[in-house]
Amino acid sequence: MKTYRVAIIGTGAIAETHVLALRAAGPRIELVAAVDTDPARLQSFSDRHVISYSYTDSAEMLTKTHPDLVFIVAPPATHLPLTLQCLEAGAWVNCEKPLCASLAEFDQIEAAEARSGCYVSAILQWRFGSAAQHVKKLIESGELGRPLVGVCQTLWYRDAAYYRVPWRGRWSSEFGGPTLTLGIHLMDLYLWLIGDWQMVRAIAATLDRAIEMEDVSMALLRFENGSMGTITNSALSPRQETYLRLDFQRASIELSALYNYGNAQWRYSLPDALRDQDVLARWQSLEDDRPGNHTSQVAALLDSMDKRERPLVSGDEARRIMEFIASLYKSAFTGQTVQRGSITPDDPFYHAMNGATINQ
Secondary structure, eight states, X not given: OOOEXXXXXXXXXXXHHHHHHHHHTGGGEEEEEEEOSOHXXXXXXXXXXXXXXXXXXXXXXXXXHOOSEEEEOSOGGGXXXXXXXXXXXXXXEEEOSSSOSSHHHHHHHHHHHHHHSOOEEEOOGGGGSHHHHHHHHHHHHTTTOOEEEEEEEEEEEOOTTGGGSTTTTOHHHHOSSHHXXXXXXXXXXXXXXXXXXXXXXXXXXXXSSSSSXXXXXXXXXXXXXXXXXXXXXXXXXXXXXXXXXXXXXXXXXXXXXXXXXXXXXXXXXXXXXGOOHHHXXXXXXXXXXXXXXXXXXXXXXXXXXXXXXXOSSSTHHHHHHHHHHHHHHHHHHHOOOEETTOOOTTSHHHHOTTSSOTTO
């Protein structure tokens, strides 16, 4: 078994979750270093997690510790420069969402991957639960029939205090509202399960928070396979829920959870005319109950490193959700229906999610 040297950049609240996921990997990883620009927070984090080497400069860390893998969990505006720096130093990267600010930045990352021979994985952990992967196999087998209707709702609540963090609520530093920063997880799962999307038409508004971006977005979309769906992303919903419903010719599948899920959060339904308890029992009976969380994604990422192959949420698989979100924003801000593949380098929405310069 190979042991990978891992460093983590960013020691804020979300870093705690990632350390737990790394520790769960056991002897497959050695957490060798932590980096943060806040020395006091860095020291507290390193002491708490028994990390031997602490740095306030990422370049120094890369030079001195030579990690195989770097977790980037610092604020979004740092993601691109840190990712490029780590790739050039010969490290693979696992980066919190949003991976970057735009399709233009994503293409910079892909170019750096090609130069370095290393890969970048976006942290989109909802794909990695055993139930989601089981549903993916059922869909691909054709056993459920054709997909017809989808409902994808990220209904979360983020109060005014949440947006008082200096980098939040600004296009220049957070890059988008709940569409990009909250709903990205469930939308990525939805698109991964159903397949290539064809077109999107959307609206977005800032209804209640004192921020530059939207606090709600809603979208209609059509997939290449003909199925249609609705998407809602909200930061204003006091009863929080993450809900996905997929209606096929022969069955409905629902997921109701919040920040992660296990098998129990999924439900399968058949119409009365096709009701077969044996079929339902088989669909719902899984030997493995692997949650859709960071621990499951870390295990899959290490498997990819063992094989020296591109991770699941990387390359084209990571670009799909970035292109969809850019298209959703373009539709909301222009009133146009946006086709997949239509945002090219001469389009302002290729360079920023709000179709403006990143500093606006």
